[in-house]
Amino acid sequence: MEKLQTLFKQKKDLLSVYFTAGFPNIDSTLPVLKALEEGGADFVEIGMPYSDPLADGPVIQNSSTVALKNGMSLKVLFEQLKELKKSVKIPMILMGYFNPVLKFGVEAFIEECKEVGISGLIIPDLPYETYIEEYEKLFTENGISNIFLITPQTPDDRIKKLNKASTSFIYMVSSAAVTGARNGGLSPKQVDYFERVNSMELKTPCMVGFGISNHQNYKEVCNYAHGAIVGSAFIKHLENIGDDHNEIVGFIKKLKNGQ
Amino acid sequence: MAQSYFKQYPSKDGFYKEYGGAFLPPVIEEEMKKITEAYYAISKSHNFISELRSIRKHYQGRPTPVYYCNRLSDKYGGRIYLKREDLNHSGAHKLNHCMGEALLAKYMGKKKLIAETGAGQHGVALATAAAYFGLECEIHMGEVDIAKEHPNVVRMDILGAKVVPVSKGLKTLKEAVDSAFEAYVKDPENSIYCIGSVVGPHPFPMMVRDFQKVVGVESKEQFYEMTGEMPDSVVACVGGGSNAMGIFGGFIENESIDLYGVEPGGLSMKTGDHAATMMQGKPGTIHGFKCYLLQDENGEPSPVYSVASGLDYPGVGPEHSMLKDMGRVNYDMVTDKETIDAFFELSRLEGIIPALESSHAVAYALKLAKKNPQTSILVNLSGRGDKDIDFVVEKYGKDYGIG
Numbered sequence: 001m002e003k004l005q006t007l008f009k010q011k012k013d014l015l016s017v018y019f020t021a022g023f024p025n026i027d028s029t030l031p032v033l034k035a036l037e038e039g040g041a042d043f044v045e046i047g048m049p050y051s052d053p054l055a056d057g058p059v060i061q062n063s064s065t066v067a068l069k070n071g072m073s074l075k076v077l078f079e080q081l082k083e084l085k086k087s088v089k090i091p092m093i094l095m096g097y098f099n100p101v102l103k104f105g106v107e108a109f110i111e112e113c114k115e116v117g118i119s120g121l122i123i124p125d126l127p128y129e130t131y132i133e134e135y136e137k138l139f140t141e142n143g144i145s146n147i148f149l150i151t152p153q154t155p156d157d158r159i160k161k162l163n164k165a166s167t168s169f170i171y172m173v174s175s176a177a178v179t180g181a182r183n184g185g186l187s188p189k190q191v192d193y194f195e196r197v198n199s200m201e202l203k204t205p206c207m208v209g210f211g212i213s214n215h216q217n218y219k220e221v222c223n224y225a226h227g228a229i230v231g232s233a234f235i236k237h238l239e240n241i242g243d244d245h246n247e248i249v250g251f252i253k254k255l256k257n258g259q
Numbered sequence: 260m261a262q263s264y265f266k267q268y269p270s271k272d273g274f275y276k277e278y279g280g281a282f283l284p285p286v287i288e289e290e291m292k293k294i295t296e297a298y299y300a301i302s303k304s305h306n307f308i309s310e311l312r313s314i315r316k317h318y319q320g321r322p323t324p325v326y327y328c329n330r331l332s333d334k335y336g337g338r339i340y341l342k343r344e345d346l347n348h349s350g351a352h353k354l355n356h357c358m359g360e361a362l363l364a365k366y367m368g369k370k371k372l373i374a375e376t377g378a379g380q381h382g383v384a385l386a387t388a389a390a391y392f393g394l395e396c397e398i399h400m401g402e403v404d405i406a407k408e409h410p411n412v413v414r415m416d417i418l419g420a421k422v423v424p425v426s427k428g429l430k431t432l433k434e435a436v437d438s439a440f441e442a443y444v445k446d447p448e449n450s451i452y453c454i455g456s457v458v459g460p461h462p463f464p465m466m467v468r469d470f471q472k473v474v475g476v477e478s479k480e481q482f483y484e485m486t487g488e489m490p491d492s493v494v495a496c497v498g499g500g501s502n503a504m505g506i507f508g509g510f511i512e513n514e515s516i517d518l519y520g521v522e523p524g525g526l527s528m529k530t531g532d533h534a535a536t537m538m539q540g541k542p543g544t545i546h547g548f549k550c551y552l553l554q555d556e557n558g559e560p561s562p563v564y565s566v567a568s569g570l571d572y573p574g575v576g577p578e579h580s581m582l583k584d585m586g587r588v589n590y591d592m593v594t595d596k597e598t599i600d601a602f603f604e605l606s607r608l609e610g611i612i613p614a615l616e617s618s619h620a621v622a623y624a625l626k627l628a629k630k631n632p633q634t635s636i637l638v639n640l641s642g643r644g645d646k647d648i649d650f651v652v653e654k655y656g657k658d659y660g661i662g
Contacts, residue, residue, distance in 0.1 A: 051428070051559050052545060054440055055284035073557040098282055099544045103558030124284035125547065129272065153289040173286065 001145040003091040004119045004168040007042060008205050014227025015040065015218060015256050016207060017234050018095065020047040020063040021080070022072025028243040029077070030084045035245045037090050039252025045122065045229065046081075048074060048096025055124050059232040063239070074104050074112075081116035093147065095122040106135060110142050120145035120168050128162060140167065147171050150206075152193040159200060166204040172197060172225060174210045186220055194224035215258040230255060264512050268578065273461020276584065279577030281460035282544045287440070290447040291547075294367075295462040301366045302359075302469070314358050315473065318391065319348040323474075325481040325637070330608040337628030340490065341611070341640040342478040342506060351614065351642030352474060352502045353384035353455065359470035360453040361388035371395040371450040373443045375435035377404055377498070378569035378616060379411025380642055381455030386420035396420035397450075399439040401430040404568045411646045429562055432498075432572050436546050456499025457576035460547030464577050468504045474639065475509025482637055490637040492517040492627060496619040497590065498534070498570030500579045502641035507588065517589065520579060521623040523565035524592035530555075534563035536575040537583050537590035545574040551583065566595040567615035569642075597622040602644065602651060603659050614642035615651070 007014070017036050021029050029046070036044050049064035049072050056064070081092075094113065101109050101123065113121065121144060126135075131146055139146050145168035150159055152175060162170060174190055186194075197206060208221040209229030218228045234251070241247045253259075268275045273295075281291055301307050315321040323346045328339040344352035364372060372389050375398070376382030382398035389396035398415055402424050405412050415422050423442070428434040436459075443452040457464040457471075482490055493510050495503035497520040510516045525533030533539075536551050543552035545560055553561040553573040565571040582588040593601075598615060601622035606612045613621055617640050624638045644651075656662045 052433070052437060054437075054547060055286055055444070068559070075557070097544075099552075099554070099560075100558035102543060103541075103554060103556070125282045125544065127281060127283070127288070130280070130282075149285045151285050151289065154285060155289075 001119055001143045001167055004043065004145055007091060008169060008226060011042060012226060013222040014042040014207065015252075016043050016045060016227060016229045017041045017252065018045040018047060018229060018231035019234060019238065020049055020060065020067050021077045022049060022067035022070045023063040023235070024066065024238055024242055026070040026072060026076070027080070029080045030087075031243050031245060032238070032248065033084060033088050035248035036252060037088055039249040040256045041090060041252055042227065043091040043093065043119075045093045045095045045231075046077070048077060048094055048100060050097040050100055053097060057232055059235050059239070063235045074100055074109070078112045078116055081118070085117050091119040092117065093120040093122060094118055098123050098126045107138060110138055110144055113144050114142045118144065120147050122147045122149070122171060124149055128165065132165060136165065149173050150197070152189070156200065159197065159202070163202040163204050168204075169226065170202070170204050170206045171229070172206040172208045174208050174212070174221070185216070191224070194221070198224060215255055218255060268581065269461065269465050273465065275578045275581035277542070278549045278580040279461060279464055280549055281547055282549065283460050283547045286444055287447070287460070287547070291460050291462070294451065297367050298363060298462050298466055301363060307362065307366065311359060311362055314362070319354055319358065321347065321473065322477040322481065323347050325478055325485060327485065328609050331605065332628070334608060335625045335628040336632030338635040339624055339628055340482065340635070340637045342474060342637060344474060344502065344639060344641045345611070345613065345617070345643035349384050349387045350645065351380040351384065352471065352505060352639070353381045353642075354387060355473055355505065356467045356470035356501065357381070357384040357388040357453065358391070360451070360466065361385070361392050361394060364394060364451045364453070365392050367451065369394070369449060369451040371397065372453050373397045373399075373439055373450050374453045374455055375399045375432065375439040376455060377432035377435065377571065378567065378614070379404065379408040379415065379646060380569055380614070382420065382422070383411050383414045383418070385453055386415045386418035389420060390418050397423060397442060399423045399425055399435045399442065401425045401432065401435050403430040404432070404435070407568055407650055408646050409649065431568065433560060433563070440546070456501040457504045457578060458499040458546065458548065458550070458572070458574060464548065467501050468508065468578060471501050471505030472508035474502070474505035475507060477509075478506060478637060479509035486635065488635070489513060489516055491634045492519060493637045493639070494519045494521060494620045494624045494627070495639040496521045496570060496616050496641065497537070497575060497579060498523070498565075498567070498572050498616065499574070500576035502639050504576060504578060506637070506639040511587065518587065519623060519627070520588050520590045521619045522590060522592040523567060523570040523619060524594040525564050525566065526595055531562040532564055533592070534565045534571045534573065535592045536573060537579070538592055540573070540575070542580070548577050550574045550577045550580045566598055567619065569614070569616040570619065591623065593619050593622040593626070599651065599655050601625060611640070612644035612648065613640055614644045615647045617641045618644070
């Protein structure tokens with residue numbers, strides 16, 4: 001949590017990159033992380049694969065299927081993260097669906113997160129109400145930030161509630177759809193939505209995700225938010241090129257700097 | 260149990276004790292809230308209720324009869340009665356909630372109905388409702404089920420629905436739900452997800468239960484009229500559990516009536532050989548709600564199987580999950596073999612070909628009857644078996660003197 005808070009205080013135009021643990025290979029997690037850090041990602045979101053996602057597009061879904069086939073699980077992931085704890089400096093977030101966490105045991109899960117140095121969690125299908133009633137104390141006591149998602153459909157009063165309960169950033173879903181890279185610039189509807197959220201002057205910074213695939217997208221949304229999250233576009237890159245270090249570094253540099 | 264059962268459950272957030280709720284990504288969460296609000300506002304209105312009543316009577320042919328199985332009872336003992344949902348228009352109880360959901364969609368100004376289907380019964384019912392109301396209809400169905408339930412696929416085609424084949428995973432009901440959700444999320448403003456059972460996020464388990472309750476209300480009255488008493492037991496099959504919740508609804512507040520939910524025991528108790536969620540599952544979340552769930556040690560839903568495509572689902576309705584914990588409903592199972600036996604027994608002793616799903620309930624009723632010849636049993640015969648005949652004859656015909 002603190003690591004993320006410091007990052008958001010010190011830097012603007014953040015670039016966060018999502019990748020699925022155990023993809024393309026079971027032991028890709030460390031090489032991918034190191035390459036992302038070297039390429040200039042400000043923080044990373046590590047996807048915990050699940051076979052029944054309700055908000056993932058085909059690219060991320062496919063990477064999850066492969067990762068599960070490779071034998072990825074929370075247990076394996078935590079073992080990997082324990083080993084690389086010292087070699088990765090940028091903040092790490094875990095993202096995934098609730099049932100595997102529930103099965104692992106939420107308390108045990110949070111303890112493991114703390115132990116391996118995870119800063120925050122994105123669990124899209126953990127409702128705000130359930131989080132507040134059952135888990136808020138557990139998360140904050142262990143220094144784990146819970147990151148909420150908002151969409152163009154989220155009403156203002158809901159956003160205010162989420163803002164209040166947030167401890168690092170809010171994940172602003174760019175459009176009401178599943179994840180996936182899109183071409184072309186922002187639509188007027190998206191701009192309206194970003195401006196609506198900005199006009200609320202939230203205490204919590206926002207990151208824009210869903211549909212960011214290139215440098216131009218990234219720069220464009222940075223005009224309206226604290227930074228951008230790239231997911232499907234990077235997974236697609238992994239799909240085509242594999243987890244080659246230099247290729248990943250090059251991909252991230254190009255994303256961030258445009259060259 | 261207090262008379263206020265239906266007011267008590269679910270809670271305002273859609274919980275049945277610890278089960279149910281809406282474990283959803285925000286993209287779907289807001290849409291579900293809109294449907295919940297619309298449901299509360301519209302479904303209690305005079306216009307909605309009278310339109311639905313008229314549809315039930317003149318279009319669906321309700322009330323469906325309760326029938327006393329003379330020859331079956333003679334052979335097995337007990338007094339076995341069937342609630343004939345197989346005579347409901349389109350051949351199963353599913354149309355009860357489909358007409359309700361489609362009517363709600365019409366009131367909400369939606370253009371398109373999206374759903375998954377297992378055996379195809381829900382798909383056919385929804386396609387029927389869509390035709391009635393002049394709405395578009397898109398049904399997601401696993402490729403395995405498409406091959407097995409060919410007649411229902413043809414019916415959906417004829418009714419003008421678009422059948423989307425699902426080729427992921429085991430290509431059955433769970434994957435069909437994933438695929439339908441995905442399609443729905445792409446255009447939630449113009450379309451509405453019409454889930455096929457008392458599963459999914461709030462408000463679906465409540466909505467489907469409320470629309471199905473007509474089965475229980477009718478049969479309670481009919482049974483009393485026929486016999487002057489209440490049945491000792493009420494039996495229904497449980498996949499997601501819509502037909503069971505429907506018929507149980509008429510009897511749940513009367514504690515002296517035993518309720519039985521029958522799950523598919525399949526081939527064996529090995530993982531992947533059955534879909535006996537209540538027998539072997541542990542609480543978990545799937546498709547946006549909490550329930551008993553067949554899952555592995557990592558929380559991944561387990562592969563499931565049943566001879567009845569409409570029952571092979573790794574989860575189960577949240578209300579059923581609560582009723583199991585409360586001990587109000589007894590959940591048990593029958594095997595594929597017992598199911599097929601019952602399928603032929605009912606066909607040959609009473610001239611009624613039951614759906615394989617409903618055959619599970621019949622099989623269990625036969626067991627109860629054998630155990631206690633004095634007892635009266637009301638079975639929800641939730642659907643007719645036309646859709647299953649090719650599959651049954653091909654796979655089991657020889658054992659029963661066919662071919």
